[in-house]
Amino acid sequence: MTGHEVVIAGGGPTGLMLAGELALAKVDVAIVERRASQDLAGSRAGGLHSRTIEVLDQRGIADRFLSQGQVAQVAGFAWIPLDISDFPTRHNYGLALRQNHIERILAGWVGELTVPIYRGREVTGFAQDDTGVHVELSEGPSLRAEYLIGCDGGRSLIRKAAGIEFPGWEPTISHLIAEVEVAGEPEWGVRRDALGIHGLSRMEDGRTVRVMVTEPHLGRTGEPTLRDLSEALIGVYGTDYGIHSPTWISRFTDMARQAASYRKGRVLLAGDAAHVHYPTGGQGLNIGVQDAVNLGWKLAQVVKKTSPESLLDTYHAERHPVAARVLRDTMAQVALLRTDDRTNALREIVSDLLGMDEPRERFAAMMSGLDIHYDLGEGHPLLGRRVPDLDLVTATGPLRVFALLHDARPVLLNLGEPGAFDITLWADRVRMIDAEYAGVWELPVFGAVPAPNAVLIRPDGYVAWVGDGTDLGLPDALTTWFGPPAAA
Numbered sequence: 495m496t497g498h499e500v501v502i503a504g505g506g507p508t509g510l511m512l513a514g515e516l517a518l519a520k521v522d523v524a525i526v527e528r529r530a531s532q533d534l535a536g537s538r539a540g541g542l543h544s545r546t547i548e549v550l551d552q553r554g555i556a557d558r559f560l561s562q563g564q565v566a567q568v569a570g571f572a573w574i575p576l577d578i579s580d581f582p583t584r585h586n587y588g589l590a591l592r593q594n595h596i597e598r599i600l601a602g603w604v605g606e607l608t609v610p611i612y613r614g615r616e617v618t619g620f621a622q623d624d625t626g627v628h629v630e631l632s633e634g635p636s637l638r639a640e641y642l643i644g645c646d647g648g649r650s651l652i653r654k655a656a657g658i659e660f661p662g663w664e665p666t667i668s669h670l671i672a673e674v675e676v677a678g679e680p681e682w683g684v685r686r687d688a689l690g691i692h693g694l695s696r697m698e699d700g701r702t703v704r705v706m707v708t709e710p711h712l713g714r715t716g717e718p719t720l721r722d723l724s725e726a727l728i729g730v731y732g733t734d735y736g737i738h739s740p741t742w743i744s745r746f747t748d749m750a751r752q753a754a755s756y757r758k759g760r761v762l763l764a765g766d767a768a769h770v771h772y773p774t775g776g777q778g779l780n781i782g783v784q785d786a787v788n789l790g791w792k793l794a795q796v797v798k799k800t801s802p803e804s805l806l807d808t809y810h811a812e813r814h815p816v817a818a819r820v821l822r823d824t825m826a827q828v829a830l831l832r833t834d835d836r837t838n839a840l841r842e843i844v845s846d847l848l849g850m851d852e853p854r855e856r857f858a859a860m861m862s863g864l865d866i867h868y869d870l871g872e873g874h875p876l877l878g879r880r881v882p883d884l885d886l887v888t889a890t891g892p893l894r895v896f897a898l899l900h901d902a903r904p905v906l907l908n909l910g911e912p913g914a915f916d917i918t919l920w921a922d923r924v925r926m927i928d929a930e931y932a933g934v935w936e937l938p939v940f941g942a943v944p945a946p947n948a949v950l951i952r953p954d955g956y957v958a959w960v961g962d963g964t965d966l967g968l969p970d971a972l973t974t975w976f977g978p979p980a981a982a
């Protein structure tokens with residue numbers, strides 16, 4: 495039996511991001527992935543939102559994605575576009591980039607961090623005890639780990655085997671999605687009718703056609719076939735355009751479910767394993783990657799025994815509400831996308847509202863992930879919010895705040911009197927930087943906030959403490975987030 499500190503089931507976007515985070519923290523982590531290679535059949539996610547690009551920038555890898563995709567205003571609510579070009583972020587846009595490319599780039603990064611991936615194998619079961627988890631694989635010897643993380647997608651075996659409830663809402667609509675070739679010239683673009691929304695578009699190779707069609711009935715199970723697709727197309731367009739040679743046919747619905755608990759003992763869930771919803775708004779992959787960035791450093795500290803196990807409970811406390819809000823928003827979007835006259839009238843009114851500045855800012859910040867606020871108590875508006883990527887001046891030259899987070903370690907950024915803080919007892923874990931910043935501190939939606947004297951920044955880029963000229967509360971914040979002080 496091979497041992498690792500952490501085993502991740504599933505090497506999709508969430509599992510890959512989590513593996514990278516753990517590897518940066520020098521945790522012995524391995525991924526078990528059912529697919530034999532990173533190749534992904536079909537299209538799925540179409541891009542990244544602003545906050546996810548920021549999170550990748552915090553690790554110094556955003557350029558790898560930006561250079562492969564198309565920067566664009568991608569945020570929207572029920573297909574009503576939301577422009578974020580006036581937002582105070584370096585990445586005041588989204589990125590159009592298909593999931594297969596996102597996964598390829600993440601896998602390249604994880605490869606550089608030398609994370610082993612057991613490919614072509616499935617986790618088939620596990621048993622946890624007081625010291626770890628015994629992980630059964632479909633092939634080869636089983637694995638032993640201190641923690642097992644289920645990043646194994648919406649049908650998560652890990653979630654089911656852990657007995658974690660997955661409550662939510664049954665589907666009200668069902669779509670077939672496929673990549674095929676056609677004999678005839680189809681009607682390109684989106685069609686809306688009484689049944690719902692359908693669309694055909696040509697793919698980059700100029701030959702393959704991406705099809706999405708709403709099904710007339712709910713509740714079909716099993717893998718969809720070319721015949722199912724043909725029937726659905728004939729039902730809508732009166733012809734199937736001679737579809738043939740499918741490379742991918744899949745079904746998705748607006749089922750919305752969320753794991754009741756993100757943790758059961760030594761087993762945790764992240765990404766689609768923890769939450770599923772309709773793809774409109776394009777948030778699933780994005781919040782999965784951000785789950786991973788919230789969990790990674792916490793799990794690393796628990797594995798390295800610098801923090802107590804209870805730190806892991808803050809993962810559920812912080813991330814469960816984020817996905818719950820996404821489920822609510824996608825359900826509202828599904829309702830607004832219905833195609834009857836009354837819903838069309840309602841969508842026009844919502845569109846008018848979202849054209850006004852304040853609603854636009856609020857919804858755009860929500861859809862792009864820039865307004866996330868973890869409840870870290872009362873205090874300065876920065877507390878629990880993302881630190882802005884400011885241009886600092888240090889004794890050794892200019893420095894961006896996000897550059898301080900590349901190695902996924904916490905930072906105490908001191909903008910007051912140099913050397914004003916003594917964090918010797920945490921110096922093995924927390925880096926202190928003296929810097930100057932004379933500009934404005936501005937948050938999306940919030941606007942300008944009072945300039946702090948110092949900020950304690952967690953490895954995920956969220957502010958854990960804000961200083962007003964004293965170190966009041968700093969030792970508590972250091973202990974809460976980065977473990978008790980070292981023995982003097």
Ligand SMILES: Cc1cc2nc3c(=O)[nH]c(=O)nc-3n(C[C@H](O)[C@H](O)[C@H](O)COP(=O)(O)OP(=O)(O)OC[C@H]3O[C@@H](n4cnc5c(N)ncnc54)[C@H](O)[C@@H]3O)c2cc1C
Pocket residue numbers: 503504505506507508509526527528529537538539540541593615616617618645646647648650651671746764765766767773775776777778779780781782
């Ligand atoms: C049509 C469509 C469009 C979408 N568009 C967007 C979008 O624009 N933006 C967005 O953010 N999201 C979008 N999504 C959602 C996005 O695709 C998912 O949220 C994302 O893939 C979740 O990533 P994940 O790593 O959590 O899970 P997955 O991508 O499902 O990865 C799970 C991995 O685990 C592996 N696996 C499963 N079981 C096991 C096992 N037992 N053992 C080992 N390996 C296992 C699988 O092979 C897979 O590689 C879309 C989804 C669909 C269907």
